[in-house]
Amino acid sequence: MSYAREDAGAPPSLFPDYGSTRTRAPLQPPLRVPQTRTETTGPAGWDRLMGPSLADLTTQHGGVPQGQRIIVTGRVLDEDGRAVPDTVMEIWQANAAGRYIHGKDQWDAPHDPNFTGAGRVVTDAEGRYRFVTVRPGAYPWGNHRNAWRPAHIHLSLLGPAFATRLVTQLYFPDDPLIEIDPIANAVPMPYRQRMVARFDMDVTEPNWALGYRFDVVLKGREQTPFEEDDHDH
Amino acid sequence: MTIDVADRRPEPRVDNQDPALFGQTPSQTVGPFFHYGLPWKGGADLVGQSDMGARPELFPEAHYVLNQSSPTGTPVGAVIELTGRVLDGQGAPVPDAMIEIWQADAAGRYAGEPGSDPHFVGFGRAATAEDGSYRFRTILPGAIGAGHAPHVALSVFGRGLIKRLATRLYFDGQAGNEADPVLSAVPVERRATLIATASGDGVWTLDIALQGERETVFFDL
Numbered sequence: 113m114s115y116a117r118e119d120a121g122a123p124p125s126l127f128p129d130y131g132s133t134r135t136r137a138p139l140q141p142p143l144r145v146p147q148t149r150t151e152t153t154g155p156a157g158w159d160r161l162m163g164p165s166l167a168d169l170t171t172q173h174g175g176v177p178q179g180q181r182i183i184v185t186g187r188v189l190d191e192d193g194r195a196v197p198d199t200v201m202e203i204w205q206a207n208a209a210g211r212y213i214h215g216k217d218q219w220d221a222p223h224d225p226n227f228t229g230a231g232r233v234v235t236d237a238e239g240r241y242r243f244v245t246v247r248p249g250a251y252p253w254g255n256h257r258n259a260w261r262p263a264h265i266h267l268s269l270l271g272p273a274f275a276t277r278l279v280t281q282l283y284f285p286d287d288p289l290i291e292i293d294p295i296a297n298a299v300p301m302p303y304r305q306r307m308v309a310r311f312d313m314d315v316t317e318p319n320w321a322l323g324y325r326f327d328v329v330l331k332g333r334e335q336t337p338f339e340e341d342d343h344d345h
Numbered sequence: 346m347t348i349d350v351a352d353r354r355p356e357p358r359v360d361n362q363d364p365a366l367f368g369q370t371p372s373q374t375v376g377p378f379f380h381y382g383l384p385w386k387g388g389a390d391l392v393g394q395s396d397m398g399a400r401p402e403l404f405p406e407a408h409y410v411l412n413q414s415s416p417t418g419t420p421v422g423a424v425i426e427l428t429g430r431v432l433d434g435q436g437a438p439v440p441d442a443m444i445e446i447w448q449a450d451a452a453g454r455y456a457g458e459p460g461s462d463p464h465f466v467g468f469g470r471a472a473t474a475e476d477g478s479y480r481f482r483t484i485l486p487g488a489i490g491a492g493h494a495p496h497v498a499l500s501v502f503g504r505g506l507i508k509r510l511a512t513r514l515y516f517d518g519q520a521g522n523e524a525d526p527v528l529s530a531v532p533v534e535r536r537a538t539l540i541a542t543a544s545g546d547g548v549w550t551l552d553i554a555l556q557g558e559r560e561t562v563f564f565d566l
């Protein structure tokens with residue numbers, strides 16, 4: 113058993129419009145190596161590792177955070193459409209004004225004492241997850257003159273194996289900054305749209321929160337091993 | 346026939362839910378501000394209950410919402426430290442990177458496999474310090490089978506890294522390095538970029554060069 117390699121939607125490591133990649137992206141092509149149990153196994157017992165679920169980012173402090181309350185929900189699947197149950201999704205984001213709680217964020221928008229912006233959910237048996245947060249604001253960054261990141265939520269998933277590890281960003285459907293953002297643009301069209309959540313009235317709750325649907329698709333299993341399977345197991 | 350106003354829905358768009366686009370979610374960078382969201386206190390200590398791995402000085406204490414590692418028991422095996430620096434293409438340290446490790450227990454079994462050490466999770470996470478250094482406390486992994494050399498799988502994340510970089514750390518002088526199916530797939534002249542060197546007291550050092558002359562070998566997984 114092994115896991116699929118990346119598909120046509122994968123971005124390159126070097127994307128010069130995103131300036132930091134110029135000195136940080138490897139210049140050698142990644143080396144294709146056989147997968148062993150090291151790549152096809154992965155950590156389990158996420159709560160023992162990372163602590164209990166933090167699914168509501170709007171109730172972590174004494175008061176209600178500023179901004180538009182939203183629900184984000186969906187499923188974690190593999191590329192064959194199979195649910196990925198019991199896997200952790202970690203999220204972190206800026207507040208409604210586009211400011212991170214991080215000390216090195218120099219953007220002059222207000223902090224919100226009632227909002228940290230970090231959470232963690234685990235998928236159920238059908239791969240479903242759900243969290244409640246506020247919609248993050250766009251923020252400026254130093255990549256080029258008048259550079260603004262589209263509003264986004266950072267997502268980190270372990271998946272079932274070392275080979276399926278994924279960190280990505282969720283974007284919002286009504287954001288004109290996506291099509292000119294160098295980080296989103298590293299993903300070619302139309303695959304870039306895989307990172308754009310769908311506004312969904314069936315997730316939206318009356319008099320409470322707008323709803324967005326976002327499925328995360330991890331690498332699938334391949335039945336034909338690349339070179340040789342591990343002989344010992 | 347009219348649709349009741351409460352049942353109206355926006356037209357579907359070309360987005361995450363479009364069946365024609367179904368496929369792997371693309372990777373994006375962790376950016377520079379992940380420290381309050383990912384590396385928890387103790388994430389880099391797979392043996393004890395220290396605070397290793399986090400950078401809590403980078404954000405206000407009231408906003409630390411991550412795990413505090415809890416006592417579980419001591420894993421079997423020789424305690425070691427894995428350390429080194431993450432360097433960019435100009436040799437400058439990378440202070441906003443994050444390393445994850447995944448490794449077998451002392452008997453070569455991964456967490457979750459039958460008979461694996463119940464006190465060893467095998468997974469760790471460490472943010473790099475201002476000098477680009479990372480540090481893990483763990484145990485020396487056993488070989489995962491005949492013909493395999495002991496190794497630790499590494500993932501590197503950071504600002505400027507659109508994709509996770511996957512590599513392995515091997516141990517200088519260990520039996521099996523020559524025959525290992527992954528290490529021997531690496532061109533001879535680049536193998537040293539994956540082999541940690543011992544500096545006494547169980548400390549193993551391996552620098553990770555993201556780019557440049559001694560660029561670490563990263564894998565296509």
Ligand SMILES: [Fe+3]
Pocket residue numbers: 261264266376
């Ligand atoms: Fe961001």
